[in-house]
Amino acid sequence: MSSDLPAPLAPHTALSRARLDALLAAAAGRRVVVVGDAMLDVYLRGDVERISPEAPVPVVRVRERREALGGAANVAQNIGALGATATLVAAVGDDRGGEALRTLLEARALRSDALVTVARPTTAKTRVLARAQQVVRVDEEDDSDLSLDDVTRVRAAVARAMADADALVLEDYNKGVLLPVVIDDAIAHARRRGIPIVVDPKYRHFFAYRGATIFKPNRRELESALGAAVDLAQPDALPATFARLGVEHLLLTLGEHGMALVAADGVVHRIPTTAREVYDVVGAGDTVTAYLATMLAAGASAIEAAIIANYAAGVEVGKLGAQTVAPAEVLEAYDHHALGG
Numbered sequence: 030m031s032s033d034l035p036a037p038l039a040p041h042t043a044l045s046r047a048r049l050d051a052l053l054a055a056a057a058g059r060r061v062v063v064v065g066d067a068m069l070d071v072y073l074r075g076d077v078e079r080i081s082p083e084a085p086v087p088v089v090r091v092r093e094r095r096e097a098l099g100g101a102a103n104v105a106q107n108i109g110a111l112g113a114t115a116t117l118v119a120a121v122g123d124d125r126g127g128e129a130l131r132t133l134l135e136a137r138a139l140r141s142d143a144l145v146t147v148a149r150p151t152t153a154k155t156r157v158l159a160r161a162q163q164v165v166r167v168d169e170e171d172d173s174d175l176s177l178d179d180v181t182r183v184r185a186a187v188a189r190a191m192a193d194a195d196a197l198v199l200e201d202y203n204k205g206v207l208l209p210v211v212i213d214d215a216i217a218h219a220r221r222r223g224i225p226i227v228v229d230p231k232y233r234h235f236f237a238y239r240g241a242t243i244f245k246p247n248r249r250e251l252e253s254a255l256g257a258a259v260d261l262a263q264p265d266a267l268p269a270t271f272a273r274l275g276v277e278h279l280l281l282t283l284g285e286h287g288m289a290l291v292a293a294d295g296v297v298h299r300i301p302t303t304a305r306e307v308y309d310v311v312g313a314g315d316t317v318t319a320y321l322a323t324m325l326a327a328g329a330s331a332i333e334a335a336i337i338a339n340y341a342a343g344v345e346v347g348k349l350g351a352q353t354v355a356p357a358e359v360l361e362a363y364d365h366h367a368l369g370g
Contacts, residue, residue, distance in 0.1 A: 038298050044336045049363055052337065053356040055327035057112035061319075062190045064183075064215050065200030065207055065229075067119035067144070068099035069126045069133075070351055071155040077164070089159050098133050099154060100315070101200040103351045104229075107319030107341075108198075109139050110353035113326065116190045118143045118183065120175060120206050126151030143186045147179045152204055174205045184214050191218035196225045196326035198318055199238065203231040216240045225325035228276070229318045239275030243321055243331060245314075247282045267295050278331045280321070282314065290335045298332055303343035303366055316345040316354055340366075 075091040098106050101119050108115035117134065121127035123146050130151060134141040152170040156163055175183065183206065191197070197219040201207040212234060219226045225242040235254040238244060252259055255270060259281070270279075271293045279291040287302040320338035329337065340362045341354045 038300055038332075038336075043298075044333055044363075046360075046363065046367065048333070049337065049360065052324055052327050052329050052333065053111070053359065056323045056356070059113040059195045059323055059326040060116070060193055061108045061113055061196045061198060061322050061326055062116045062118065062187075062194040062215075063101050063105045063108070063198040063200055063322075064118040064187055064190075064211065065101035065104075065198070066152065066202035066204035067102040067105075067117060067121060067130060068152040068154055068202070068204075069130050070097040070099035070103075071095070071153060072097065073155060073157045075157075075159055077159040087159065087164060089157050089164055091157075096129050096133065097351055098130065098137075099351055100152070100202050100204075101198075102130060102134065103315040104198055104200050104319045105134070105139055106137050107316050107353050108323050109137055110355055111319070111323045112356070113323050114140070116140045116143050116194070118145070118186045118190050120145050120147045120149075120179060120183065120204075122147060122149055122151040124151055126153045126169075143190050145179065145182045145186055147175060149173075152202075170204060172204045174208055180208060180211060183211055187211065187215050188218065191215065191222065194219070194222060194224060196227065196322040198322045199226070199228045199230075199241075200315075200318060201229060201231045201234065203233050207234060209234055209237050212237045225322065227318055227322040227325065229314065236274060241276040242325060243278045243280050243334070244274060244276040245280045245282070245318060245321070247314075251279070251281060267291060268293075280317075280335055282317070288317075288335060288339055290332055292331070298335070300336055300339045303340050303362055313342045313345045315351060317342050320354075320359075 072095040073091045074093040075089045077087040077089055079088050081088050105115035105117040121130055121144050131141045149171040155167040157165050227243045228238045228241045229245050281289045288300045290298045317338040320341045321334045324334035324337050340359045344354045344358045344362050
C-alpha cells in the first residue's frame, strides 16, 4: 500500500503555530449539528484468574464498570471538548441505555433535546477487559431502518437543529438512522446555510452524500464501494471517483501511513501520522470527524482542518477507549512535532 502514496506533507510548515492557536480559539461558540447513530459504550474491567468449568473461556471477575458515549455521541462530546456547541440528532430507546446516554450528554453540558426516542433498544457495545486487554465485545442493537413515523420525527429534529448551525456532521454506523431522505434533508439545510458538511460513511448509503465538503471513508471502505483499488499516485484516475461521489474532498485514513486529503481537482496531500504511541484506536475516527467539522466551522481550509484532526487523532490513540481530546493537547502535540520530537 505504501508504494503508491505521495510524499508526506510537513504539517508544521503548512500550518503555523499562530494559525493553529487562532483556529482552536475560534472553535468556542461555533455550533455543530451531528446527525447519526449514537451508542452507549460500556467497559467492564477486571481480572482473570481461572478458566470456566462450563466452557474453555476465561472467567473475568469485574472490578469496575464504566459507561461512555460512543458513535455519533462520541463525535458530539469531542466537539464539546473543543469549546463548541454540539447538537446531537440520533435515535435512542426508551430504556436504561437511552437514559444513560442522555445523562452522559447532560453531564458534559451537551444538548440532549434533539434525541428522538424510538421503540427499539439503544445501541450498546459492552467491552470486557482484563489487564487492559479486551476479552470479548457484546453488541446489543437493532440495526434495521427506522419506521416511517420515526424517520419523520428525526427529519423534524434535523430541521430544528440546523436553524443556527455552523457545520454539519453525518455519522453513519449503519444502524438505520441515516436513511437517504434524512441525508438529503440534512445536506439541503446545510447547503442553504452555506456551511461545511463532514461525512463519515458506511456501505449502505455510500453514494448518497453528494454536496459534502469532506467525505471521510477509510481506504478499505472506499475501495470496497468502488469495486476497485484506489491509486493515490495516479491523481488523473480520481475524477471518475469524485464524479460518482459528488463531494469536494476525500479524506482517506491510511493506518500507519496517516491520512491522504484528495481534492476534486486531483491534488493529493498526505499527512503523516503524529501518534507517539498507539494504545487503543477505539474512538480515533470520531475524534477526526469532530475536529474536521469544528475547524471548518471556525474558518479553517480543508487541509488545515485535516492537519489539526490528524494531531487530535495522534493524541486520542494514546488513550484507553473512546476519549476526548482538548485543544491544549493538540497544541502540545504540534509543539512536540515542530521541535522534531
